[in-house]
Amino acid sequence: MDHENRIEPASLLDTFSDAVILLDQTANILFANEHAAAFVGTHMRELRGYPLWQAVPQLVTATFYQAVINTIRTRISTQVKYYAPITQTWLHMYLTPTSEGTALFFHEETEPPPLQNTFQQGAEGHIDLLETISERVALLSPEGLLLEITQQPLTDAHVLREEVIGKPFIYFPSWSSMPVVQEQLSAAIARASKGDIARFEARTQPQPGHYLNLIVTLTPHRDVNQQVEYLISTTHDITVHKQAEEDLHGLVEEVPQFIFTARPDGAITFSNQRWLDYLGMSAEQAYGFKWRERIHPDDRQRSEEEREAAIAAGRPYEVEYRLKNGASGNYRWFLARAIPKKNAQGTILSWSATITDIDEQKRIEQAFHHSQERVQALMASNILGIFIAEEGEILEANETFLYMTGYSQEDLRQRRLNWLHMTAPEYITRTHHAHQQLTLHQYLPAYEKEYIGKDGSRLPVLVGGIMTQSEPMQTICFVLDNAARKELEQRKDTFLSMASHELKTPLTSLKLQTQLLRKQLAKQDTRKMDIALSRMEGQLNTATRLVEELLDISKIRAGKLEYAQETVDLNNVLQEIVEVLQQTQPTHTIVMSVPTSPVILPGDRDRLGQVFLNLIGNAIKYSPHANSVEVDMTTSTESIMITVRDHGIGIPREQRDKIFERFYRVASQQYSIPGLGMGLSIVEEIVEHHGGTITVESEIGTGSTFVVTFPVSPSAVKSHYCL
Numbered sequence: 168m169d170h171e172n173r174i175e176p177a178s179l180l181d182t183f184s185d186a187v188i189l190l191d192q193t194a195n196i197l198f199a200n201e202h203a204a205a206f207v208g209t210h211m212r213e214l215r216g217y218p219l220w221q222a223v224p225q226l227v228t229a230t231f232y233q234a235v236i237n238t239i240r241t242r243i244s245t246q247v248k249y250y251a252p253i254t255q256t257w258l259h260m261y262l263t264p265t266s267e268g269t270a271l272f273f274h275e276e277t278e279p280p281p282l283q284n285t286f287q288q289g290a291e292g293h294i295d296l297l298e299t300i301s302e303r304v305a306l307l308s309p310e311g312l313l314l315e316i317t318q319q320p321l322t323d324a325h326v327l328r329e330e331v332i333g334k335p336f337i338y339f340p341s342w343s344s345m346p347v348v349q350e351q352l353s354a355a356i357a358r359a360s361k362g363d364i365a366r367f368e369a370r371t372q373p374q375p376g377h378y379l380n381l382i383v384t385l386t387p388h389r390d391v392n393q394q395v396e397y398l399i400s401t402t403h404d405i406t407v408h409k410q411a412e413e414d415l416h417g418l419v420e421e422v423p424q425f426i427f428t429a430r431p432d433g434a435i436t437f438s439n440q441r442w443l444d445y446l447g448m449s450a451e452q453a454y455g456f457k458w459r460e461r462i463h464p465d466d467r468q469r470s471e472e473e474r475e476a477a478i479a480a481g482r483p484y485e486v487e488y489r490l491k492n493g494a495s496g497n498y499r500w501f502l503a504r505a506i507p508k509k510n511a512q513g514t515i516l517s518w519s520a521t522i523t524d525i526d527e528q529k530r531i532e533q534a535f536h537h538s539q540e541r542v543q544a545l546m547a548s549n550i551l552g553i554f555i556a557e558e559g560e561i562l563e564a565n566e567t568f569l570y571m572t573g574y575s576q577e578d579l580r581q582r583r584l585n586w587l588h589m590t591a592p593e594y595i596t597r598t599h600h601a602h603q604q605l606t607l608h609q610y611l612p613a614y615e616k617e618y619i620g621k622d623g624s625r626l627p628v629l630v631g632g633i634m635t636q637s638e639p640m641q642t643i644c645f646v647l648d649n650a651a652r653k654e655l656e657q658r659k660d661t662f663l664s665m666a667s668h669e670l671k672t673p674l675t676s677l678k679l680q681t682q683l684l685r686k687q688l689a690k691q692d693t694r695k696m697d698i699a700l701s702r703m704e705g706q707l708n709t710a711t712r713l714v715e716e717l718l719d720i721s722k723i724r725a726g727k728l729e730y731a732q733e734t735v736d737l738n739n740v741l742q743e744i745v746e747v748l749q750q751t752q753p754t755h756t757i758v759m760s761v762p763t764s765p766v767i768l769p770g771d772r773d774r775l776g777q778v779f780l781n782l783i784g785n786a787i788k789y790s791p792h793a794n795s796v797e798v799d800m801t802t803s804t805e806s807i808m809i810t811v812r813d814h815g816i817g818i819p820r821e822q823r824d825k826i827f828e829r830f831y832r833v834a835s836q837q838y839s840i841p842g843l844g845m846g847l848s849i850v851e852e853i854v855e856h857h858g859g860t861i862t863v864e865s866e867i868g869t870g871s872t873f874v875v876t877f878p879v880s881p882s883a884v885k886s887h888y889c890l
């Protein structure tokens with residue numbers, strides 16, 4: 168067709184009241200009349216020579232595109248009605264093949280066509296429909312031209328629909344400056360236009376500095392002839408998911424555990440860096456199965472078996488093993504846990520695993536285990552009875568304790584053992600006292616008592632213990648069978664008592680005989696014989712006193728020391744004793760200061776005399792280089808106080824309490840000054856029996872002061888005195 172011929176229809180077409188566009192075979196605009204230009208809001212010049220889709224995006228929809236392509240291809244006249252969303256008008260388009268291409272006539276409809284027509288037109292009117300599928304949907308021509316798009320991507324990129332419709336989708340602003348995405352999209356369009364579904368993940372940039380992670384899917388839509396008519400592009404925003412994934416990745420690196428994924432056969436495919444750092448291996452070295460070389464040889468087989476069993480059964484597994492630190496070469500204990508990920512058929516797809524450092528726990532566990540072993544060994548002791556009690560009730564006891572007391576494990580299980588109930592009645596007070604100590608100091612100092620066994624027999628024991636918990640009070644008690652010792656003591660006491668009795672009888676008789684002899688000799692006035700006899704008598708007195716003391720001690724131990732009940736004038740007793748002592752011990756002057764009137768105390772005169780005899784005797788004996796001893800007696804309304812002071816050798820501080828124990832002597836004096844360590848224990852017993860107390864103050868090399876105090880009030884005196 169020549170130039171002249173083309174003018175005619177063109178000017179003719181301008182006279183049309185509808186919009187008319189003429190296209191060539193490739194859908195480029197040959198001509199558009201004034202109405203068409205006005206319709207899309209431009210000038211005719213702007214349209215001519217341009218591809219239809221780009222030039223009039225306001226009119227482009229999938230239906231429009233389809234109809235144009237079909238008419239060009241088939242060269243059959245057709246007509247379609249469709250909704251142009253930009254102009255918001257319903258258009259009736261007639262398409263007629265011409266010699267050069269196709270002519271398009273647009274007629275604006277005032278009414279929408281009947282509803283079913285809309286749907287019959289395939290992808291027409293579907294912007295709303297598309298919006299319901301996804302926020303970001305686009306229809307593309309098989310060549311990749313954008314025919315339709317939902318609002319969201321336009322909003323994302325801040326563009327108007329007409330700016331992008333009809334143009335190649337790869338130039339869409341969200342990725343127009345991102346060659347990688349453009350390449351991905353081109354490849355996907357090429358695949359989809361051949362009939363395949365194409366999918367790719369892309370990081371797009373709709374706005375500078377604003378990114379969206381999208382999964383883009385291109386689905387081809389075929390016509391009745393199975394030709395790809397257009398492509399539906401749907402995108403799924405995975406930005407949040409992606410961010411979460413990144414966060415998760417960060418987390419994977421943050422957590423103190425080692426984290427991996429593994430193939431179904433257990434080969435590691437991914438781990439966090441922490442694990443590689445610990446092993447001192449690169450990912451290449453460690454992944455797969457190689458890392459297992461770092462498991463302690465002793466743990467390897469066990470952990471391997473456990474792993475294989477779990478893989479075979481498809482169940483989670485847990486295993487503990489030692490893992491070697493690549494840098495230090497040291498092993499630490501770890502707990503590995505793995506969970507299989509399976510598909511619907513139950514086939515393992517992969518494993519997720521964590522490895523946690525449990526070295527510390529393991530150490531504590533082992534220490535605990537060892538200490539338990541030690542406790543067990545202790546409990547198995549066949550010498551020491553051990554029980555664990557809560558308040559009075561015995562919860563656990565070893566065989567030795569049960570054997571001692573005659574109870575059985577069954578009795579223990581039935582909670583029949585209660586240490587307080589097992590305590591012999593006369594020891595209850597002492598037991599309570601000991602337990603007060605326990606409450607105060609969490610420690611029960613060893614004390615002697617007796618338990619009553621299951622068969623009613625008595626068992627002397629030595630008990631000590633510690634408190635392990637206060638609310639409710641739990642104790643571990645150690646019980647030593649004291650029967651043998653007690654028996655020995657008993658035997659010794661019996662011996663003492665017997666020996667002193669046996670000795671005293673001949674001594675008494677000897678003494679009598681000596682006195683008799685002396686009287687007879689006196690008549691003959693043989694002075695020398697008298698002196699010898701006097702000395703003999705003195706020795707006999709000493710021996711008698713010793714024997715008497717021994718007897719007293721044995722009586723005290725048996726609780727059988729007898730006391731007379733009389734009214735005693737202490738003043739008188741003291742003066743008498745001093746007089747006797749002053750005669751027999753002329754080396755020291757006994758300086759005495761006493762009240763002028765009688766000092767009355769109910770009690771046993773001889774025993775009280777024994778107290779003063781002992782104290783003043785000791786004062787003289789333990790001050791060999793001094794020449795005086797002072798004895799004072801003072802009274803008040805409440806008490807009578809007797810003080811015996813010497814200027815002797817003194818008593819070391821730490822031994823001051825001990826000198827009142829029976830047979831105790833201060834070591835340094837043992838050999839230089841004769842004595843058996845009995846006097847003070849008898850003195851203490853007698854003083855306490857009279858309701859009094861005895862104390863001592865002393866300084867080495869300066870002297871000692873013993874103070875005896877008796878209460879004046881009769882009620883303070885032991886009850887049997889008042890009977």
Ligand code: ADP
Nearest residue numbers: 785786789817826832833842843844845846847
């Ligand atoms: P002993 O027969 O040994 O004197 P006692 O029971 O009377 O026995 O005294 C016990 C110990 O106390 C003595 O061995 C001595 O070491 C010490 N003792 C007693 N009285 C005095 C004192 N006045 N000065 C120094 N030490 C004393």
